[in-house]
Amino acid sequence: MSKINSFITTQEIWQQPRLWRETTAIIEARQREIKEFIERAGSKGRLRVVLTGAGSSAFVGESVSPYLNRISDYHVEGVATTDIVANPRNYLPDVPTLLISFARSGNSPESVATVSLANEMVSNLHHIILTCNPDGSLARDARDDEKSLVILMPSDSNDKGFAMTGSFTTMVLASLLIFNLDKLPIFNQEVAKLADRGDALLESPEIAELASEDFQRLVYLGSSTLQGLARESALKMLELSAGKVVATWDSPLGFRHGPKSIINEQTLAVFYLSVDSHARKYELDLLREMAADKQAKLVALLPAPAPEVAELADYAISVSDTGLQLADDVFLLFPYILFAQSIALRKSAALGINPDNPSPSGTVNRVVKGVKIYPFERKG
Structure with missing residues (x-):
């Protein structure tokens, strides 16, 4: 156990129950702002909500979209940025859309490109950026855009280790909370219980x-x-x-x-x-x-x-x-x-692997490398 405790990834897994409590506080403090922004984005029943990201960030959307589709009055779907960038015509129809981008670093090439493609192809478009990095490209580019809302996760959710851990769970939680603003007190109680149980489960x-x-x-x-x-x-x-x-x-x-x-x-x-x-x-x-x-x-x-x-x-x-x-x-x-x-x-x-850097050869990386983004021509 002492060897495991020496890893950054261990600390980042173990601190998640605390991060959940912090995430609920962040959303609670901004609930009026979030509610008004979503209302401006489009009317219920007509607004398409796309949950997007790459890798684990895409799986945030896959995990929460069935629930959000059921409890909200919006059409919610999870679509990976890696799919959108390769085939934007299939995923970005020109209909009123709220694009919710999940990102740990906010620097993945596909995530940045998806925002750009959506801006080009969707005339009535709003963005919510749920990210762990205030200095990432997604957060910086959206900061002064009136049609974008940046919601930063707790600072410790920006995992330093290779794998997404606290970044994944805080973005999952935040996405649930922003569509349940009228139920925040009940959600907060449940999150507190989950956090207590999480501490026990980790042991x-x-x-x-x-x-x-x-x-x-x-x-x-x-x-x-x-x-x-x-x-x-x-x-x-x-x-x-x-x-x-x-x-x-x-x-x-x-x-x-x-x-x-x-x-x-x-x-x-x-x-x-x-x-x-x-x-x-x-x-x-x-x-x-x-x-x-x-x-x-x-x-x-x-x-x-x-x-x-x-x-x-x-x-x-x-x-x-x-x-x-x-x-x-x-x-x-x-x-x-x-x-x-x-x-x-x-x-x-x-297995004798360093979980903080399981691929020292650089075959895979914390922030993906080697992705070339090609210009998209709308005709053809």
């Missing part, structure tokens, strides 16, 4: 035990909101293990359609169980099936203890003794990703 001996398991493959399985999180979770293991652990993701129903071929005796399969009773039926069906297969080691994360899950899984880790007051999967994003980040960190250290 879980089960995570250390799991990281010591001899697995070479890892699968994360989740539905809807939790599917976006499964993708981010798999990326954390790929990044911090420098690809030595093959990590992938899917939905419980989609997994049977070919991707289940990855399973063998050296596979760890992690189920992100939902609070939704309908989705849970399909999740438990696959859990029963894989328990009967007796191949992969099975881990189930769940909102509250459930005897059947404990019988089926090798490890059943509940994030609350009683469940959540606000029964929605978006609140599971926070404790579930703490698990994924922690096990990736510990596995990295067990």
Whole structure:
């Protein structure tokens, strides 16, 4: 444990519960400004909201868009900047749009290019920049633009380590809060509970035990909101293990359609169980099936203890003794990703890799390099 404590990434994972409390305070202090800006952007029912970013920042949008689509009066979709830049015609129709850009550094070439392309192609366009870096290109360029609103995350969320950790969770939280401004007191109470539980989860001996398991493959399985999180979770293991652990993701129903071929005796399969009773039926069906297969080691994360899950899984880790007051999967994003980040960190250290710089050769970088942005010609 002392070796793990020496890494910057460890500190950045462990400080997240504090950053969540700080994020709620930031949004609460600016709630009137945020509400008025969104109202100016367009009328409900007509405004398209695009959540965008690159890599983990894109997965912020993938994780929260199903929920925001359900609870808001806007058409919300998550589209990666890497998709927009390559094929802008497919993703930037000229309709009233609020483009919400997620960015740790604010300097990724695709993120900067997406803002530029959107400005060129969408006549009625507003921007919200959720970023961890006040000095990044996205924040600087939007500062004096009346159609842009920059919301800075807590300063410590600008991770110095390679992998996005606190930057990811604070931007997830901020995106949820700005569309629930009328419910901030309730959200703040729930976030405080999640932060307290997060502190306890980070000290879980089960995570250390799991990281010591001899697995070479890892699968994360989740539905809807939790599917976006499964993708981010798999990326954390790929990044911090420098690809030595093959990590992938899917939905419980989609997994049977070919991707289940990855399973063998050296596979760890992690189920992100939902609070939704309908989705849970399909999740438990696959859990029963894989328990009967007796191949992969099975881990189930769940909102509250459930005897059947404990019988089926090798490890059943509940994030609350009683469940959540606000029964929605978006609140599971926070404790579930703490698990994924922690096990990736510990596995990295067990493999003799420096999680702060798992790719010293420069094959991959903290801020992407080698991307050339080409001029876009609207005709043709």
